[in-house]
Amino acid sequence: MSQHTPRLRRVLTPAVSLLALGALALTGCTAPPVEEATEFSLYFPVAESGDNPYKALADAYMEANPDITINVEEAGGDTYAQGLATKLQAGNAPDVFLTGPGRGQLHSVLTLAEAGYLAPLDDTAADTTIPAGNEALFEVDGTIYAQGLDFTVAAVVANLALMKADGLDGYPTTYEDLLDACAVARDHGHSFFVIAGSMQPNTGFFSMVMAGDLVYGPNPSWNVERQADEVTFADDEGWQETLSRFEELNEAGCFQDSPEAGTFDTITNNLVGELSYAGAIPSGAAFGLGGANPNAEFVVNPFPAATADDAFVSASVNYALAINAKSSPGVIALAKDFLNFASGEGANVFPSVSGNLPVVGADFGALPPQYGGVAQLLTDGKTYALPNSGWESPEVYAALGTGVQGILTGQATVDDVLAEMDASW
Amino acid sequence: MTHTITPSADSRSTRRTGTGRQSGPRARPKLMTYGSWWWALPGLLAVFSVHYVATGIGAGYAFTDFKGIGSFEWIGFDNFVEILSDKKAFGSIGNTVFLALASLVIVNVVGLLFALALNRGIRTRYILRVLLFLPVVLSPLAVSYIFRFIFQVDGPLNSVLAAVGLEAWQRPWLADPEFAIYTILAVMVWQNVGFAMIIYLAGLATVPHEIEEAAAIDGAGVFSRFWHITLPMIQPSVAIATTLGLTQGLKVFDQVQAMTRGGPYGATETLSTVIYTETFANANFGYGAALSLVFTVLVLAAAAFQLFITRDRSRREAK
Numbered sequence: 001m002s003q004h005t006p007r008l009r010r011v012l013t014p015a016v017s018l019l020a021l022g023a024l025a026l027t028g029c030t031a032p033p034v035e036e037a038t039e040f041s042l043y044f045p046v047a048e049s050g051d052n053p054y055k056a057l058a059d060a061y062m063e064a065n066p067d068i069t070i071n072v073e074e075a076g077g078d079t080y081a082q083g084l085a086t087k088l089q090a091g092n093a094p095d096v097f098l099t100g101p102g103r104g105q106l107h108s109v110l111t112l113a114e115a116g117y118l119a120p121l122d123d124t125a126a127d128t129t130i131p132a133g134n135e136a137l138f139e140v141d142g143t144i145y146a147q148g149l150d151f152t153v154a155a156v157v158a159n160l161a162l163m164k165a166d167g168l169d170g171y172p173t174t175y176e177d178l179l180d181a182c183a184v185a186r187d188h189g190h191s192f193f194v195i196a197g198s199m200q201p202n203t204g205f206f207s208m209v210m211a212g213d214l215v216y217g218p219n220p221s222w223n224v225e226r227q228a229d230e231v232t233f234a235d236d237e238g239w240q241e242t243l244s245r246f247e248e249l250n251e252a253g254c255f256q257d258s259p260e261a262g263t264f265d266t267i268t269n270n271l272v273g274e275l276s277y278a279g280a281i282p283s284g285a286a287f288g289l290g291g292a293n294p295n296a297e298f299v300v301n302p303f304p305a306a307t308a309d310d311a312f313v314s315a316s317v318n319y320a321l322a323i324n325a326k327s328s329p330g331v332i333a334l335a336k337d338f339l340n341f342a343s344g345e346g347a348n349v350f351p352s353v354s355g356n357l358p359v360v361g362a363d364f365g366a367l368p369p370q371y372g373g374v375a376q377l378l379t380d381g382k383t384y385a386l387p388n389s390g391w392e393s394p395e396v397y398a399a400l401g402t403g404v405q406g407i408l409t410g411q412a413t414v415d416d417v418l419a420e421m422d423a424s425w
Numbered sequence: 426m427t428h429t430i431t432p433s434a435d436s437r438s439t440r441r442t443g444t445g446r447q448s449g450p451r452a453r454p455k456l457m458t459y460g461s462w463w464w465a466l467p468g469l470l471a472v473f474s475v476h477y478v479a480t481g482i483g484a485g486y487a488f489t490d491f492k493g494i495g496s497f498e499w500i501g502f503d504n505f506v507e508i509l510s511d512k513k514a515f516g517s518i519g520n521t522v523f524l525a526l527a528s529l530v531i532v533n534v535v536g537l538l539f540a541l542a543l544n545r546g547i548r549t550r551y552i553l554r555v556l557l558f559l560p561v562v563l564s565p566l567a568v569s570y571i572f573r574f575i576f577q578v579d580g581p582l583n584s585v586l587a588a589v590g591l592e593a594w595q596r597p598w599l600a601d602p603e604f605a606i607y608t609i610l611a612v613m614v615w616q617n618v619g620f621a622m623i624i625y626l627a628g629l630a631t632v633p634h635e636i637e638e639a640a641a642i643d644g645a646g647v648f649s650r651f652w653h654i655t656l657p658m659i660q661p662s663v664a665i666a667t668t669l670g671l672t673q674g675l676k677v678f679d680q681v682q683a684m685t686r687g688g689p690y691g692a693t694e695t696l697s698t699v700i701y702t703e704t705f706a707n708a709n710f711g712y713g714a715a716l717s718l719v720f721t722v723l724v725l726a727a728a729a730f731q732l733f734i735t736r737d738r739s740r741r742e743a744k
Contacts, residue, residue, distance in 0.1 A: 082705050085494045106493050106708050115495035198600050198688055258578045260689055261597035395707045406690030411602050 200401025217312030284355025525674030536621025628662025
């Protein structure tokens with residue numbers, strides 16, 4: 001190892017220091033130009049089945065812009081939100097990532113925007129992706145922070161072919177007709193519904209689908225009123241009746257045997273294997289299920305209301321992209337271009353893979369046949385946003401999901417569950 | 426039989442003082458230095474900073490309203506007050522204690538019986554030991570998913586019951602409020618018996634065969650020999666096996682999360698799953714940290730109490 005002599009060091013040290021100071025002074029005198037970025041990272045959850053629509057969108061953008069690279073990062077579905085929160089706080093978050101409208105989840109738009117982690121999107125086309133009436137789920141103080149990706153219908157996916165084979169005319173249009181159809185299904189060794197009773201995401205989802213004609217159809221502002229403590233779950237007749245339906249449907253044999261033990265596998269097996277007619281699942285699943293069983297005819301329908309005219313369907317933007325506020329200006333500019341692509345020329349890429357509807361320019365009069373049961377409701381605007389996007393905390397949804405299992409096992413009453421939801425708010 | 430050695434005047438005069446230095450007029454010079462305490466300083470600092478400081482910072486969140494993201498406020502003991510009124514947390518303590526104690530007793534009794542049976546005599550004992558120990562090396566999560574399949578409504582267990590004419594016994598095991606917790610207990614026992622067996626086999630290897638033979642010649646029966654000779658001599662193994670079993674049982678998480686996720690309606694919730702749910706699913710990081718702190722104190726207290734009652738009394742009695 002060579003060593004400088006003390007004399008040489010005495011000469012070199014001031015010289016190097018002067019050079020460094022000079023360089024620093026020069027860089028400080030001029031404002032750095034925004035460097036044009038050529039790559040950014042995209043973070044999203046893994047696909048539960050089939051192709052991943054986020055990756056398809058990234059591939060389409062890179063194909064349209066060959067000089068741009070998107071580094072995709074996938075996370076497990078159940079660890080995605082926690083992973084994103086950790087990365088954001090650690091300062092090593094990706095540039096573009098999936099968020100959910102509203103608040104209540106760790107990765108919700110409002111939660112992240114209020115914490116200062118999201119870049120404003122006012123100078124993009126994000127506003128065109130937000131359905132009228134849903135602005136509050138994407139904005140903080142009038143500034144938009146996320147862009148919708150597709151339009152998800154939360155409803156009942158039913159196998160009409162199996163129902164007709166059992167002698168039914170079609171999907172029941174009223175709640176009374178539904179109870180009659182349950183008896184027909186049982187007579188033929190089937191069940192009308194299959195429910196994943198041990199999986200709170202499905203029991204919670206089922207509840208929100210049933211709440212359309214009883215809570216959110218008649219009163220679209222119910223969540224706002226709950227926020228203001230003007231209403232409660234426990235005192236609301238609509239919610240009481242919604243959860244009471246689980247008891248009625250269970251007694252009428254509408255669910256598969258031991259519904260409280262059902263899992264997501266049970267839903268897939270029963271629908272594809274033609275053991276059950278229908279399940280409350282995201283509408284995009286109608287395409288995947290139909291592909292798994294070509295003999296089936298899966299169609300998206302609303303939950304049968306008290307009268308046919310009372311029917312509503314949940315249709316809203318449930319998946320949105322946001323940009324990391326801490327990314328460099330050049331990367332933010334590039335990421336905004338990517339978002340403009342997602343809502344512009346690439347608007348059909350994501351929904352074509354997810355099976356949901358495009359968020360921009362969807363023609364409800366010319367929907368795929370799978371949406372035949374809800375096309376008129378969508379055209380008439382008889383829709384409501386997925387309720388839990390406006391709930392204060394994820395605990396409320398968890399209380400609902402686990403509570404429904406308690407109702408099915410007899411461990412809890414409707415009043416117990418609603419009281420827990422209020423306590424969790 | 427004991428005998429006492431009286432220290433000589435020389436040895437008394439060279440006894441070490443509290444400071445470690447030799448006293449007395451005839452202290453011998455050190456022939457070899459084995460090291461100084463500060464040699465361990467880097468390791469101690471690493472352990473302290475990585476383990477205890479990190480844990481301490483985590484514990485600090487117990488006194489905040491941190492929601493997992495954004496800022497937080499110090500709220501004193503509010504989270505601990507909330508725990509006292511949380512029915513779910515209290516219910517989970519009952520389940521945790523039940524699973525820990527039941528698995529502790531069953532695993533140790535069955536493990537000891539297997540160890541006694543496979544200690545000597547049987548020609549195939551080495552193969553049998555391997556077979557019984559095999560579940561221990563498997564991932565608890567993987568094992569739990571396999572058992573979840575076995576216990577499902579349309580799973581092998583209900584199929585076997587139907588095949589042997591026991592349809593009345595069929596039930597949704599994992600969603601049955603009464604039986605779900607026993608399915609978790611069964612998996613815990615199945616996977617941990619081999620570990621207890623190995624610890625007891627190691628203890629039994631230290632029991633001299635001659636003493637047992639002498640007792641047998643004196644007319645002691647099998648149970649009497651076990652109670653008066655074997656069990657006292659394997660007491661260190663009992664202490665180790667029960668302490669590890671108790672702490673493992675109190676920390677049970679994988680089995681519950683994979684098989685029932687705490688359901689149905691909280692019937693199988695344990696403290697670990699409640700902490701996980703509150704922290705990561707409900708984003709109540711402050712409350713989750715408070716629960717973790719309470720949980721840590723419980724486990725420490727239980728382990729200390731258990732070590733106290735299984736301590737080796739033989740030395741004290743010999744004095």
